[in-house]
Amino acid sequence: MIAALGLLVGVVLGVVLAPTVPLWLQPYLPIAVVAALDAVFGAFRALLDGVFDDRVFVVSFLSNVVIAALLVFLGDQLGVGAQISTGVVVVLAMRIFANAAAIRRRLFKA
Amino acid sequence: MEPTAGDEPVRAREALALRVTPRQVVIGLLFASLGFVAVAAAQGADAGGLLETAREDEVVRVLDDLAERQVRLQAEQRALEAARDRLLSGSEEQRLKAAQTRADALGILAGTAPAVGPGLRIRIVDPEGQIEPILMLDAVQELRDAGAEAMQLGPVRVVASTWFAPGIDGLGVSVSGTALAAPYVLLVIGDPDTMATALEIPGGVADRVRTAGGTISVTPDTEVLIRALQPATTPQYARPAPSPSG
Numbered sequence A: 001m002i003a004a005l006g007l008l009v010g011v012v013l014g015v016v017l018a019p020t021v022p023l024w025l026q027p028y029l030p031i032a033v034v035a036a037l038d039a040v041f042g043a044f045r046a047l048l049d050g051v052f053d054d055r056v057f058v059v060s061f062l063s064n065v066v067i068a069a070l071l072v073f074l075g076d077q078l079g080v081g082a083q084i085s086t087g088v089v090v091v092l093a094m095r096i097f098a099n100a101a102a103i104r105r106r107l108f109k110a
Numbered sequence B: 001m002e003p004t005a006g007d008e009p010v011r012a013r014e015a016l017a018l019r020v021t022p023r024q025v026v027i028g029l030l031f032a033s034l035g036f037v038a039v040a041a042a043q044g045a046d047a048g049g050l051l052e053t054a055r056e057d058e059v060v061r062v063l064d065d066l067a068e069r070q071v072r073l074q075a076e077q078r079a080l081e082a083a084r085d086r087l088l089s090g091s092e093e094q095r096l097k098a099a100q101t102r103a104d105a106l107g108i109l110a111g112t113a114p115a116v117g118p119g120l121r122i123r124i125v126d127p128e129g130q131i132e133p134i135l136m137l138d139a140v141q142e143l144r145d146a147g148a149e150a151m152q153l154g155p156v157r158v159v160a161s162t163w164f165a166p167g168i169d170g171l172g173v174s175v176s177g178t179a180l181a182a183p184y185v186l187l188v189i190g191d192p193d194t195m196a197t198a199l200e201i202p203g204g205v206a207d208r209v210r211t212a213g214g215t216i217s218v219t220p221d222t223e224v225l226i227r228a229l230q231p232a233t234t235p236q237y238a239r240p241a242p243s244p245s246g
Helices: A002-017 A030-049 A054-078 A079-109 B009-017 B022-053 B055-088 B092-110 B132-145 B192-200 B205-211
Strands: B115-125 B149-153 B156-158 B162-167 B173-174 B182-189 B215-226
Touching: A002 B022, A030 A079, A030 B022, A054 A079, A054 B022, A079 B055, B055 B192, B115 B149, B132 B149, B132 B162, B132 B173, B132 B182, B132 B192, B132 B205, B149 B215, B162 B205, B182 B205, B192 B205, B192 B215, B205 B215
Parallel strands: none
Antiparallel strands: B115 B182, B115 B215, B149 B156, B149 B182, B162 B173
């Protein structure tokens, strides 16, 4: 519940403040968001499985974001930033889909 | 969306309750930052457009594309301007005449127009059926080398796309799908002396016809008339490209 509230607050804040993203951060932001979404879906699945652990969630959330950003940073330094971004997004999207499928199965039994 | 499964609702329902524990607050903060950053990223992607968010190499590619396109367009512009200048200068009559000359030359080359001029009448008799398509092709090549400008083999106009194959039942020669009946008659327009010499070189076409048991007669003529036409076709893939000179 508090998670949903937090999400709502964040969205409202984002809309109201309309922050300008600094240029150096721009390549990492979308990747970080997708990585965080992956963690969120994983957490939701764990919750439905009854194995949710908030400590694990916090750690996986932060490590996901950091690792994704690091990968992209490394890719940028190596000159393959665009490809690594694509790769990271593809992998994370696959995980999100897998988790979403598990959640769907649990919720709707289908 | 209430979970309905047997044992997990305990935890799931627990999560739905609004309890303010430090851990819950941390999770709430994480979600708040997620929402905030997601909105920021979405707005950044929205507002910036392609160039704002694109990486360096992507921008370079876009720039390259634009430069390339500019070069192409400039070339096209030059060609069009040159064509306009040509059309503007000179009288209507001159322009028509120039266009007609060009059309005539191209018509002879493409085989869409009849042609007349000095040349050779070549007659190849092949009683033993030993003449192969490759020999006819070599004859055509030899004549082209010797400066032949228009050719007709049997009823078929020989042009750039003409092809040779064995005739029906594998014997004889067919040209562009038309089976030829022996004796083969080849009409050529060009310099008669040069072409006749080219055919008679040792080991050349005439020699090979004789080796194959045939006879070849080459008759110079001041007025060879080539009537066979090649239908004009519209190319399926190739289309005119602007030439730099226009």
